[in-house]
Amino acid sequence: MAEIDDVEIGIIGGTGSDLALENEKKIKVYTPYGAPSDLISIGEFKDRKIAFLPRHGAGHVIPPHNLNSRANIWALKSLGVKRIFSPSAVGSLKKEYDKSDFLIIDQYIDRTRSRPATFYEGGQVCHISQADPFCPEMNKLFFNEGKNLGINITLGGT
Numbered sequence: 503m504a505e506i507d508d509v510e511i512g513i514i515g516g517t518g519s520d521l522a523l524e525n526e527k528k529i530k531v532y533t534p535y536g537a538p539s540d541l542i543s544i545g546e547f548k549d550r551k552i553a554f555l556p557r558h559g560a561g562h563v564i565p566p567h568n569l570n571s572r573a574n575i576w577a578l579k580s581l582g583v584k585r586i587f588s589p590s591a592v593g594s595l596k597k598e599y600d601k602s603d604f605l606i607i608d609q610y611i612d613r614t615r616s617r618p619a620t621f622y623e624g625g626q627v628c629h630i631s632q633a634d635p636f637c638p639e640m641n642k643l644f645f646n647e648g649k650n651l652g653i654n655i656t657l658g659g660t
Contacts, residue, residue: 512583
């Protein structure tokens, strides 16, 4: 059985994503930001301990504008997760991308205004650079693995 304290990889799965874990255990995590989207599945995938959280909850019932991202991230961090992979299905304004292409983004513009955008509220001044908001190591890893699998994948291009 996967031990909770040695889970280092977290996946926040989007629409249509599911992950078959061996020795799966579902746990409820409490956070100072409320409940995460669902129970978190802890288990093994290809000999790695993984924490999996469905972004939109069981049954895909939470719309994007109501996601409690802080609770989701806090919950995974509280389990020892060091890196989070969070794929999303989106559209593009660039015609050169086909709907089956993969793009590993290196930047973003967040126009979300209906939910908190930070963990840092009150009592502490903190400046966090957004020059490189995504882990370059993980981006290269996913790009190389995608190429190895023959996937039409682009690194950067945001």
